Amino acid sequence: MSEEKIYIRLKKKVSLHPYQLIRMEDLAYLTGNKSIIKRIKNFPIYQITKSDKNYVVIDGFYLLEKLTDEFPHITFDVLGTTQVIVEIKIKKKQPKLFVVLPIWILLCIGSAMAIMNFHYDVNMPQVHQGLYRFLTGEEVDKPLWIQIPYSIGLGAGMILFFNHVFKKKFNEEPSPMEIEMFNYQQDLDNYVIHHENELMKKDNDPKS
Template sequence: MSSQKTLYLNVSQITEVRNKDVFLKDIAKIYCDDRNIENRVNAMKVKAIRLDKNRRYMENVLDIIQDIQKQFPDLQINNIGEVDYIIDYHVPHKPRRTWEWIKTIFVCLICFFGAAFAIMTFNNDVNVTDVFSEIYLLVTGKESNGFTVLEVSYSVGLALGIIGFFNHFAKYKINTDPTPLEVEMRLYEDNVSKTLIQNAGRKESDIDVT
């Protein structure tokens, strides 16, 4: 008597696809000790997208399990991933490098001038110039001309502090930890995915608050 085979299913919370025919291997990782079963399950179609526009589709892993068990009734399936998941379909198009560069430069300019303005207004609010002048006068007994070791040290320290906090300079990182921006973007993506899934469930149950 042969032992029952087990298949492990790990579906990602959200997967970006560009093909209208979505297969299980596109959205999940599959493992089974029987390679034939594993390959056949990977090749199963889980979604056929009909609309030719960017859209997110909320799905449930129970549908996948039902389809697998129709083909393999004796197969034991262990889901170790998400229960509700999202297929994020994007219409395929040629990369527009010029437009991508324009958007990148625009965002960089906004961040640069916005940060500079924020730093200048903070310095004016706390009157850093007068504070440095008073400290310079107390320590050296001379009047400050506005360009002393204090101003230079403050400027260099500010730049080093920003680099150290964001753990990133150009393509180099100080250590292997994710940067604060990466953490915030990941939290934002997770919150968006959870909200989409919850909203889909509420609409199906007629409890939508929107």
Template sequence: MNEPLFLKLRKRLEVKPGALITLGDICQLFWDGDREKALARMPVYQVKPTDGNLIVVDIMQVIKQIRSVYPEAALEVQGASHIIVEVLNSRKKANTMLVVLVWILLFVGAGLAIMNFHTDVSMGQVHQRIFYLITGQENKQPLWLQIPYSIGIGLGMILFFNHIFQKRINEEPSPLEVELFLYQQNLDQYYIQHENKENERSKP
């Protein structure tokens, strides 16, 4: 019985420099027994130093490779038509002084942004007015309102970003993680389209 070969490209793969990428690395395969295992070990691409950090592998490259070994195989292709392979080059150790300077810059900048916002909306006067409405007394510094409000801002930021340092509060992704995910998707789509344009230009 001639069962079809089901294959589905993964979305992304991370490899080391000089790695040999096999079919099993970039595809999910379903076929009968030994042939599936043999296909999973089939080399598809050898990472070269000139490739840079990102490599786009097209489904047509995969089909061509499979056809060279099993020309009569019935193929059932599902999922994406490209996979992005990221080459993980060794990274330099972060400069501690630079990290501290960036952290201070971001901390001071965020603090100034919050203070400027509160100045624009006259938050101090709002607190004074609320204090007067509750107690009937005027107070230029209603600390029992301002201190809990300041603590609430910090707790709100923790809940918003869903992290306490590196500890996640719950399994729900934070808005920042969602934005980074969408940014990565857009970036991958750009690389794929850019690669296709380069391939079209290189055709005779």
């Protein structure tokens, strides 16, 4: 009888509920003999406990050890990433309006001050006056037909740059903010993996 082989591709990150029993199907995609896969999908891997707090990192070697103990006649091949981050979903309270509103006002004031300080540093009124003089040959203190379109274009340019109007996006291209958030999440995930692995080493160290 030929030895069965199951291919495993671990998910990079999953979100599960507190105290949930983690099964193989929660952590990975499986391919191979369908009758065997049905058994493996329901195989329990880890029980989330209160001490796990917000994250659990399941290592590929830990999975292989449990699977080979339970299914000794099956060969398992792990493809891709070798660790899964399990984020434990904790119910969060909705932010209160009296907390969000002052923060929103402070952000708006801060953004406005940053824009005004930039225009002051580069002496934008003088730039507009010079542009008006170049185009018309006349001297004016307030070239409104340049300043008004410029102000409208400044706001429209920011909307196009961030690719958002409230929850609506103009296209599927990610905005700079989304890219920064993605990079931040990548760094956070790497930190979680490193931190959890360090804790695991300490727990397994006989000297500790």
